[in-house]
Amino acid sequence: MGQCVTKCKNPTSSLGSKSGDKESSSKSHHKKGGGGGSGGHKEEPSAPCSKATSELSNGTKALEVTVETPVIPTVTGEPRKDEFLDGDGLSMLRIEELFCCYKDEQEDAILEEGMERFCNDLCVDPAEFRVLVLAWKFQAATMCKFTRKEFVEGCKAIQADSLKGICSRFPCMLLDAQGEENFKDLYRFTFQFGLDAEEGQRSLQREIAIALWRLVFTQDTPAILERWLDFLAENPSGIRGISRDTWNMFLNFTQAIGPDLSNYSEDEAWPSLFDTFVEWELERRKKEEEQALMAMEEEGKCTETETECSPTTDRLETEGSRGSQTWGGH
Template identity: 25%
Template sequence: MGNSQSRHKKRRQKEPPAAKPTKKFAKKTKATRAPSPDTVLTRWFDELKGDTDEIMITDSVPWMESLGVSPEGIAFWVIAYWCAAEGRGAIRLKEFMEGMKALGIDSNNSLRRQLPTLLRDVAPGSDRFQKFYWFCYEFFKAADAKYLPLDMACEMFTVLLDERSYSTKWTPPAESNSSLKVKQPITWEKFPHKHAFLEFLGSTPPPTKVITKDQYRQFIPFNEQVDTDFKGYAIETSVWPSLFDQFVTWSKEKQPKDENSMDQSELP
């Protein structure tokens, strides 16, 4: 009996101590890093561009529609201006990234929210209008050209000098029944010669086939400084582009004659 207890005691002493229960730790998941601003903008740019490495005007149609504006409006022109685009009718990746960073925009949603302000800040009467107006000439001019084709220049005069174009609600007049539709020519106070000048350019035969940079730029001060009745405008001493002199002559010929005045040849 004593020997049996002794053997059990020895076995208990030889048995290893019971293992302590181990603590179970939850696996730590590696935090996913948010993409960098450059990555976000590059991905966005890649979604917008077409077959080239630029966002061309032709590529901008679905983009403008996603922003809720007409593709035929000036929204793309305005975005290109804020991106300081130098490409002919296109926005490059570097320009896109730098422009959007400067504006604090990183998605279509944030651009949609800011677009009304971006349009308003370059509209006629704003401090940036002249810069935007000049920018558009270079933006649309072909790389190897010195002039704008007449039809393109007329389209730009029509849209850029219409204050209603700088609204996200603008729609092409021919496709809209809204209050923004132009049913009759409207003479805006800022550009009183606009409609008559466009009529002059569209006359047959046309007075010119192209619009030069000087003619394009000078049309704004011409509207600001020359009255619609052309009082005091002397063609002989004019310092305006010769195309404007032709316009003045054409306009005076279209003006109704004073019924109280008589041609000297009609006097008895």
């Protein structure tokens, strides 16, 4: 999956930190080695805080001023003295700082632009299955949007407080989504996730439903899925939207009805759209069988014609050979 690197240029700026003004005046100092025989000196990494000093003309030193440089846990992964860890060892401060890296300037939520950067830093495509599973774990109410509460509670649910932590949870989340009850929950969540809550939608647009069906069945694709999606795509005039009932029942349909559709019954309580689909699919298969049969018959006629022509050709070749022998004899 590749390394996950935070691309947030200055995370503290979104938190209102003013430490950047002080850092420009601070100087790092080096600690010289002890009085050993080497006489050299060894440089050590600068501490989180550095001391700026100035020397007066009489050789005395002025008052030392300590300038603290804050350590940003979302970048370094190191704990801070002021951060609070919950019972699972998660840092609430780091989760909040991570959220603020991507939140919108006007709204207290991660919107489309921030979501794109967030997915890019996680090394995932915004349209892939892992992002859908992450949204399910975060219980996001709207596509391309994480509210602060959804993000914080979601990170707590998957036990991650950094980009690296979220990346490391993907394999477990994908495995978790394969469980029968969990997948049913994910499947039903996907319908709600695809609705435009602000518009008050109650059914999915046909194109969005097709895309979400293909996405949610990424790990375990039913044999009938592509035929169902072809049916929806080829009948735009008769299908305006997909209702919640149709969406939920299609999962039952894939589990109860075999690929050959032989055990489907219109007498059962299936949505009427399923009746139309089964009729369309059986008619399509009938036409395919007829076309295949016609192709076989055409191929058979060609074979018979070739067989009939073959003896004549052989006879001519034989007679030609005899003629050559006769002329050669004279």
